[in-house]
Amino acid sequence: GGPIAFHGAHQAGIATPVQDRLHFASFDLGLDDPKKVAELMRRWTAAAERMTTGQEVGTGATGAELAPPDDTGEALDLPASRLTLTVGFGPTFFEKLKLPAPDRLKELPHFPADKLDPARSGGDICVQACADDPQVAVHAVRNLARIAFGAASVRWSQLGFGKTSSTTPEAQTPRNLMGFKDGTRNIAGSDRAALDAHVWVGQEGPEWLRGGSYLVARRIRMHIETWDRTSLKEQEDIFGRTKREGAPYGAAREHDPVPLDKLPADAHVRLAHPDSLGGVTILRRGYSFTDGSDNLGRLEAGLFFLAYQRDPEKGFIPIQRALAARDPLNEYIQHVGSGIWACPGGVRQGSFWGEALF
Numbered sequence: 001g002g003p004i005a006f007h008g009a010h011q012a013g014i015a016t017p018v019q020d021r022l023h024f025a026s027f028d029l030g031l032d033d034p035k036k037v038a039e040l041m042r043r044w045t046a047a048a049e050r051m052t053t054g055q056e057v058g059t060g061a062t063g064a065e066l067a068p069p070d071d072t073g074e075a076l077d078l079p080a081s082r083l084t085l086t087v088g089f090g091p092t093f094f095e096k097l098k099l100p101a102p103d104r105l106k107e108l109p110h111f112p113a114d115k116l117d118p119a120r121s122g123g124d125i126c127v128q129a130c131a132d133d134p135q136v137a138v139h140a141v142r143n144l145a146r147i148a149f150g151a152a153s154v155r156w157s158q159l160g161f162g163k164t165s166s167t168t169p170e171a172q173t174p175r176n177l178m179g180f181k182d183g184t185r186n187i188a189g190s191d192r193a194a195l196d197a198h199v200w201v202g203q204e205g206p207e208w209l210r211g212g213s214y215l216v217a218r219r220i221r222m223h224i225e226t227w228d229r230t231s232l233k234e235q236e237d238i239f240g241r242t243k244r245e246g247a248p249y250g251a252a253r254e255h256d257p258v259p260l261d262k263l264p265a266d267a268h269v270r271l272a273h274p275d276s277l278g279g280v281t282i283l284r285r286g287y288s289f290t291d292g293s294d295n296l297g298r299l300e301a302g303l304f305f306l307a308y309q310r311d312p313e314k315g316f317i318p319i320q321r322a323l324a325a326r327d328p329l330n331e332y333i334q335h336v337g338s339g340i341w342a343c344p345g346g347v348r349q350g351s352f353w354g355e356a357l358f
């Protein structure tokens with residue numbers, strides 16, 4: 001497809017169609033002057049406007065012979081590949097800059113069985129780069145990191161290679177590394193009523209955050225080898241959906257409504273379904289990852305879970321509380337990284353990321 005518009009009422013990369021690849025980066029600030037951070041956001045926005053339309057950053061990869069090029073060059077000749085860049089600010093961002101944090105931006109509570117690695121968690125600023133070509137996503141993060149030199153540096157980053165969610169229900173639902181269709185019952189990017197109700201921050205938020213969203217990221221390791229020794233029946237019971245079709249128990253087709261009482265009482269889909277949790281709903285946008293193998297020869301693989309919501313207390317937090325307590329999937333997964341950020345509303349032409357905040 002053609003480029004995805006960078007400007008608009010909402011940041012691209014949330015409700016827009018999910019691309020094939022992810023490079024997610026968490027940055028820490030090296031300074032505490034909001035004016036300098038505003039300047040960084042202005043420069044980042046200018047670079048993002050160019051990269052998301054397939055143009056080179058600044059004066060380009062071959063602008064001046066005697067200076068390091070403004071653009072690192074590895075995306076030359078590649079199309080924009082539907083690149084989107086989405087930015088968010090974490091609780092520590094507001095502490096460092098002594099700016100008022102939005103009410104709903106609080107560090108996540110500890111959930112049972114969390115085994116979070118601080119080196120893969122948190123961060124003052126997050127950048128979610130999604131594109132259909134991994135080289136384009138990596139190029140984007142690399143060039144933003146380069147621009148940030150002296151102001152912010154990468155704390156951790158995560159590559160993702162296969163989408164495990166969809167905002168386009170008419171398209172084939174992708175599968176996660178457990179082999180199940182993932183993202184069947186997600187918010188469609190065209191469902192404005194659901195997005196307004198569950199994803200976009202409204203009048204309750206500060207001006208800069210209206211039309212924005214809260215992002216929760218979780219690096220979830222999968223114990224793939226144990227999963228692969230589990231019977232098909234048990235695998236299907238765990239989700240309450242069939243593997244090939246993705247149909248909920250008690251129904252024939254993938255997109256049939258979920259007859260909750262036909263699913264095992266602790267099935268993942270039953271526990272996470274809005275009807276089990278008083279209407280709680282998130283927009284999922286996660287990716288599979290495989291970072292090679294660990295020193296025991298096991299795949300270092302899993303799901304880099306990304307969820308957008310209007311209020312984490314009516315989104316990720318109650319769902320994860322229910323799942324952490326009862327989900328039989330817990331035997332096969334472990335949450336090892338975590339972060340939460342407030343993603344500002346969309347960027348208008350001539351403005352920059354989070355301008356109204358500074």
Ligand code: HEM
Nearest residue numbers: 180181182183184185220239269272273274303319320333
């Ligand atoms: C549904 C897999 C973690 C929330 C599903 C489905 C699968 C799945 C296969 C059914 C298809 C669908 O409707 O998308 C996984 C795996 C996970 C994981 C493999 C971990 C590695 C999580 C987490 C949350 C979550 C951490 C939120 C805290 C949901 C929700 C649904 C869902 C809200 C839709 C329920 C419905 O409305 O029917 N998941 N999931 N999942 N999952 Fe997960």
